[in-house]
Amino acid sequence: MAKNYINFLQFLLFFVFLTVLSPKVYSQCAGNEGSVTICDVENIANRSVSLFSFLGGSPVPGGTWSDDDGSRGLSTTTGILNAQAIRAGGTYQYTYTAPGAGCAANTAKVLVTIGAFEGFPAPYATKCSDENTYNLFSAFNSTVISPHTNGTWRDSSGNVIPPLLTITNMNGNFQYSYTVPPVPGCDTAPLTTSITLTVIRAPQPGTGRDLLLCGTTDLDGYTAFDVSTLLSGQDPDGRWSGRGITSPSNPVVNLKQVFATYGPGEYAYNYTVLSDNDNCPDKTTTMIITLEKRLDFTGAKIEIEKNICEDEINTATYTATITQGAEAIPDNEYNVTFNVSGPNGGTETIKAFFVNGKLSFPVNSAYFRQVGVFHVTVTGIVAVDSKGACRNIINNLTTDLEIHTLPYLDGAVLTPEPTCQNKNALVHLTNALRLGDGNYNIRYNITGDNSALGQTANITVAGGISTFIVPGSLNIKSGVSTITITNITNTATGCTNTATIRGDLIINPLPNAATVNVVVNDYCLNDPVTVTVSGLGTLTDVTVSYMLQDSNLSTLESVALSVTNGKADFVIPASLLLNTGSTIISVLNLKNNITNCDVNLNNVLDSFIIHPIPVKPTVSPLSFCKVDEVAVENLTPKGNQYKWYDSATATTPLAGTTVLQSGNYYVRETSVAGCTSEPAEVPVTINDSPVPVLNSDGQNFCGLTNPTIGDLSNNTNIPATVVWYDAPDNGNLLSASTRLTEQGRYYGFNFPNSACFSSEYIEVTVALTDCDNVPNDFFIPDGFSPNGDGINDSFVIKDIEFLYPNYTLEIFNRYGNGMYKGDKNKPAWDGMNYEKSGIAGGVAPNGVYFYVLHFNKDNKPPKQGRLYLNR
Structure with a gap:
């Protein structure tokens, strides 16, 4: 109280000084600067201090104030300061700005000194450790005034600590002090106060974790599940509660039975630890075990509300409906994920409700912006409130949405086949490349030589090609009719479009039957029977239909004919003419193959005879x-x-x-x-008899043995039946005793008894030089008498041509002049000189001559000798 009085006297003396002794300030609009010291800031009167009252001079009221140091608590419009809002002791400056102009100075400052305040503590505080933190400032009685915040907290050991304590692991009584620094003019030393904090350990129910299971598939291993495995850090001897808990002290539960009994859901399992102190409540940790049910959409169907035609793309909307399969789907809100194929396709998840087994959801039309088939496939259906424990079964939950093209006949070609009067006409539709394969209804008009409007036909298109029939009742007149398709509708999709394609139908006249005639000649059985049809006029290519009657019957036969000068021929198939006798041919129809127009004929017929054939002759081999x-x-x-x-x-x-x-x-x-x-x-x-075969070397003989034809026969394979001739044709038959000659040619035929003379023969050239041993009587003459008496007229070595067939013989006179040179082809010397010996007339005179015989066989040396010539 004394401190407040001293402050008041100081303020009063300062005020008198300003008003009496300082006339200079008197004329300032904002007044003179002032100051005030507030040491008892805890006094309730200091919540409302008028700073204007501390200005000296004559300040003009109505100005504004500013808190130059940001001390808080100042109203800048009224100048009222709440000193208790200032959070720390010290001196603070505030400025007053006077209103108006024309003053020497329009601002003035007031300095305010705030004394230190350590607060009013509650000496004792009790807290439960589960509050985790404790602010030491909360131990003060804040209903009066909070302590200044520029002080320092210390623990019982004098260590500086922060005011916010972590008390989670504290238990017991703890001492703390708070000291604020002194403020000159108010305090001579720091101000300190103390508190005692009692922390009581809270019960520890532990930290739990939740469990998420698919009740449909995951619970075989949870028939005796210990819920305490979901808990850690708990005090012992707590109490358990929850679905399936049989005892507060037993945390084991059969989750499979819980799911079977109560179905899917969230099941809370509580662990509660009781407190021994009223300051700490009982503590409970709750663990949520979520058991979800797997949904089986097997057999479920999805349908899109409608398919559309191309011209409805801009206005169509689409709704898909899923209908549950064999398993009932609970009514609920679901996230449905689906995919749409196509160039604008994508994947989307929407929320929709299953109600009574059906779920409908809109499908954005932006997916379907062109003609085609779009596959809408549902890939996932999960309840919105599901935590995803189960993987729901979705198999082939897909459907197609088709945007059908309009049936376009752009570029198509209409080509009617020419027809005949009163006949159906086949019309070809080609190049209809914008028509898909399928069935269509068309509407067409007929104009020209025939007329009919609004006709209809059904066509089947494949590969841009189709046909339809114009009935013969619309083709009464020959000439040209124009067929125009005006509309086409796809019978499968109902999509329809207009068209303007046309084609000309040529209707040909029928052939003239009045001049037709038929002629058939008589024929032998099995011979080709030619029919001549005449009176065909200018026709060039026709088909004639006919029947046979009388001895031969047939059904209606047809044959295509080329016509020349009004006439054509054809052959009746032999299979139709199996009987002899009279047969009638009736020509019943004539068709012009160029136009395919035909006409029935009356009384165009002819009769002909099929003659029998003789019996096959009787013969013998x-x-x-x-x-x-x-x-x-x-x-x-x-x-x-x-x-x-x-x-x-x-x-x-x-x-x-x-x-x-x-x-x-x-x-x-x-x-x-x-x-x-x-x-x-x-x-x-x-x-024919086989030709004789000569034995190997059967043609070789030794002339010394005088071989005969019989010997030659013996050298064949058929010595008993071979016969020999001296020529192959018209030769002489040789007897068996006929002597063989050197190099003689003989022709052998086979002529068995009671058999045919062979038509072929063998030709044999006989050699008589096959002599191996020289006989003892081999003789070389020593003379001869060439006098022409026929006896010993030449010098010849008998049989030498058989023994030494390659011999040569030379004869010389006594002077060594050559007189003669011979061999088997010139075996005899007749006494004439054939060499250039100088003998006149060439006649060798009587006398002695010398010979040299060259054997030319077996390396035998030549032999020399002499002979005597005596005429």
Whole structure:
């Protein structure tokens, strides 16, 4: 109280000084500067201090104030200061600005000194440790005034500490002091106060974690689940509660049974630790076990509300509906994820409600901006409130949305096939490349020589091609009709479009039947029967339909014919003419193949006869010898009615001079009507004896043995039946005793008894030089008498040509002049000089001559000798 009085006297003396002793300030609009010291800031009167009252001079009221140091608590409009709002002791400056102008100075300052304040503590504070933190300032009685905040907290050991304590792990009584610095003019020393904090340990129920399980698939391992495994850091001996807990002290629960009994849901399991102190309440940790049910959408269907045509794209809206399958789906809100294919497709998740087994949701039309088939596939359906424990079963939950193209006939070509009067017309639609394969209804008009409007037809298009029929009842007049398609509708989609394609239909007239005639000649059975149809006018290509009656019957037959000069021929198939006798042909229809127009004919017919053919001749096999060179004229049966052929199908008979060969020949008999029988096969055998075969070296003999034809026969494979001739043709038959000659040629034929003379032969050239040993009587003469008496007229070495076939013989006179040189081709010296010996006239005189014989065989040396010539 004394401190307040002193402050008041100081203020009063300062005020008198300002008003009396300082006339200079008197004239200032803001007044004179002032000051005030407030040491007892805790006094309630200091909540409202008028700073204007501390200005000296004559300040003009109505100005504004500013808190130059940001001390807080000043109203800048009224100048009232709440000193208790200042948070620390010290001196603070405030400025007053007077209103108006024309003053020497329009601002003045007031200095305010605030004394230190350490607060009014509650000496004791009790807290539970589960409050985690404690602010030491909360131990003060803040209903009066809070302590200044510029002080320092210390623990019982004198350590400076922050005012916010962590008390989580504290337990017991703790001492703390708070000191604020002194403020000059008010305090001479720091101000200190103390508090005692009692911390009581709170019960620890531990930290729990939640558990998320799919009740449909995950609970086989949770039939005895210990819920305490979800808890950590808890005090022991707590109490358990929750669905399926059988005892407060037993945390084991059968989650599979809980799910089976109570179904899916969130199940709270509580662990409570009781407190021993009223300051700390009982503590409970709750663990949530969520058991969700897997949803099975097997068999579920999705449908889009409608398919549309191309011209509805800009206005169409779409709604998809999912209908549950065999498993009932609970009514709930679900997140449905689906995918849309296509160039504008994408994936989207929407929220929608299943109600009574159905869920409908809109599908954005932006996905469907062009013609095509779009696949809408649901990939996920999960309840909005689900935590995703189960993977729901979704199989093939898809549907197609089709935007059908309009049926366009742009660029299509309409080509009617020419038809005949009163006949249906086939119209071809081609190049309809903008029409998909399928079925369509068309509307068309007929104009031109025939007229009909609003006609309809159904067509099937494949690959841009189709056809339809214009009924014959619309083609009454010949000429040209124009077919115009005006509208086309796809019967499957109902999409329709206009069209303007057209094509000209040519309607041809019917053929003229009045001049048609038919002629058939008589024929033999199995011969081609030619029919001549005439009176066809200018037609060039026709089809004639006919029937056969009488001895031969047929159904309606047709044949295409080329017409020349109004006439055409055709052959009746042989299968229709199996019987002999009279047959009638009736031509019933004539068609112009160029226009396909036909007309029925009346009484166009002819009668003809099918003659029988003779019976096949009776024949027997025939045999001949080849060497006889028999001809066709030797075959039997004989006669002008028989013709012979070299095959069963040959049509040209063989000439009678045709030489026969082994094989089959065929004979036919021809009747008076010119009909030929079936061929009779005659096996003809041309026999021949095998040609003789000469034994190896069978042609070689030794002339010294005088071999004969019999010896030559013995050197063949058939010595008993071989016969020899001196020429192959028209030669002389040689007897067995005929002597063989050197280099003689002989021709051997085979002629067995009661068999054919062989047509072939062997030719043998005999050699008589096959002599191995020189006989003891081999003799070289020592003289001769060439006098022409026929006895010993030449010098010859007998049989030397057989023994030494390559010998040479030289004869010399006594002067050594050569007189003669011979060999087997010139074996005899007749006494004439054939060498250039100088002998006149060439006649060798009587006398002694010398010879040299060269054997030229087996390396035998030449032999020399002499001979005497005596004429």
